[in-house]
Amino acid sequence: MKSILIKNATLVNEGRVFQSDVFISDGRIQKIGSNLTEKSDREIDATGLHLLPGVIDDQVHFREPGLTHKADIHSEARAAVAGGTTSFMEMPNTIPNATTQELLEDKFNRAAETSLANYSFFMGATNDNLDEVLLTNGATVCGIKIFMGSSTGNMLVDDEGTLEQIFEKARLPIAVHCEDEQTIRDNLTIYEEKYGDEIPVECHPEIRSTAACFKSSFMAVKLAEKHNTRLHILHISTEEELALFRNDIPLKEKRITAEVCVHHLWFDKSDYATLGSQIKCNPAVKEARHKEALFQGLLDNRLDIIATDHAPHLWEEKQASYKKSPSGVPLVQHSLQLMLEFYHDGRISLERMVEKMSHAPAECFQVRERGFIREGYWADLVLVDLNEPYTVSKENIYYKCNWSPFEGKTFRSSVSHTIVSGHLAFENGRFDESKKGERLLFDRPL
Template structure:
């Protein structure tokens, strides 16, 4: 592998911003300091740029196998790297669902051959695969995924005995999608009676409402408290749910943690008027008050990580009427730029963005030697220019679905370089795919 020296960067790491050089050899950070002198294969002058640890996105849907008309691991990993995401954790609701050890390993084999980013894949739980779930290796798999509310796919776990058993016996983190299915069905019946087959998409947050989210999240928290389970609740979308989470103990001591997604921080209900099904997702984007509360919850450390729930569908699929239009938003390429907009607006600091997108996912999932800029760690690094505007177009959007709700939007910052496990994978719009990412490992 090439040796690389990054010179004169504004290094954002562990709550501080300092000027430093970083020397990378054999995929790892070997020295951090001032005025490093070394013979290297490549030197990068990072004067005026900020150097961040690569983003670890703990929730994406890359659609492979079985749904590759929407996306695949190769295309979405490229998009992730272009946006500064160096590691991802991908969901099991592909086709077939990753609900056996053999099917799970098939996905790892695909990624080993095609993924430019580092990767891990969740083991999926169903009502009847407990034995397979309990075979999952805590050191080589990020977690177990439970859909406690149906979303894209058919993996709803609603058997109370099964849930009790998984929460009692799991040896690795359980990540849950929390929406109460019966509440959603009851609400849908009301809106079907009112609108028939032509329900407006702006009704989505009323169908998948606050009550559905809170009821399910409350149940998950109670199960976790009962069994001392390591629980991670995904994509919190309501103000009401924030009361379920603690901020009075260090992150390392939390047994119950929470994620907020970029779209729930960025959009609110008024955006359905312009974007319609483009921002239809589960849980739904809701009223403005929730967006404000979620940002405050992030600042107060009730919400522990920022992720994307990147979930691409084809443009044609999104043009269907509300009932048939699938839920999900493609956004892994722009998640870091979205949060850097919050920095420019004074809503977040650079240090907080790095904490929630890099450090915290590494801590919560016990990711081995990643998530920080430290000597001896893997060199997952991102250089950003906070003063170089970037306009999203079809030509510079790398998702296979080839659309983004941000098309035409100009971000104030640009991703200039991305190193994945020491490999310079992306430089100013150009990819080097001569080396693939690494499988994430976990210290548990």
């Protein structure tokens, strides 16, 4: 592996912004300091650029196996790297669902062959696979995923006895999608009676309602408190749910954590008028009051992580009527640029953004030797130019589905270089796929 010397960068790391050089060799950060003179295979002059730890996205859907007409691990990992995301954790609702140890390991093997980014995959829980779930190795798998709301195949876990057992017996983090299924079904019946098959997409946040989210999240929190479970609630979308989370203790002491996704910070209900089903997702993008409250919850540490829930579908699929159009938005390529827009607007500091996108995911999931710019850690790094505009277009979208709700949007910042486990994987629009990403490992007591 080639050694790299990054010179004259502005580092953003662990609450500090400072000038430094970084020397990388054997995949790791060997030295951080001023005026480094180490001999290297490649030197990058980072004058005017900011060097950040690579983004760790703990919630993506890369659609492989079984849904590869929409996306696959190769295409979406490339898009992630182009946007500064160096590691991802992918969800089990593929076809077949990753609900056995054998099927889960198949995904790891495929990623080892094709993923430009570092990777891990969640083990999926169902109403009837508890024995398989409990075999999951916490040192090599990011966590267990429970859908407490409908999903692909047999992945809705709605049996209270099963939930009790998983929360009681699991020894690694449980990540939960929280929406109460019966509330959603009841709401859908009301809107079907009113509109028939022509339900307007702007009704989505009333069907997948605030009440549905809160009821399910409340249940998950109570189960975790009862069993002292390590619980992570995904994609919080409502102001009401913020009351369930603490900000009076450090992140490392929390047994219950929560995340917010970029689309719930950026979009609100008014955007359905122009974007329609492009922003149809579960849980739904809701009224503006939720978006503003979520941002405050991020800043005051009730929300711990920023993620994407990247979930691509074909453009033709998204153009169908409300009930037939699938939920999900492709987001992983532009999440860092999107958050940098909030920085430019003065709403979040670079230090806090890095904390929520890199440090906190590493801490929450106890990722080994990643998420920080530290000597001895894996070199997962991204260089960004805060003053180089970037306009999203068909020509520079790397998703297999080849569309984005940000098409035509000009971001004020660009990603120039992405280094994955010491490998310069992306440089000014060009990929080097001669080395693949690494499997994430986790420092957890077994």
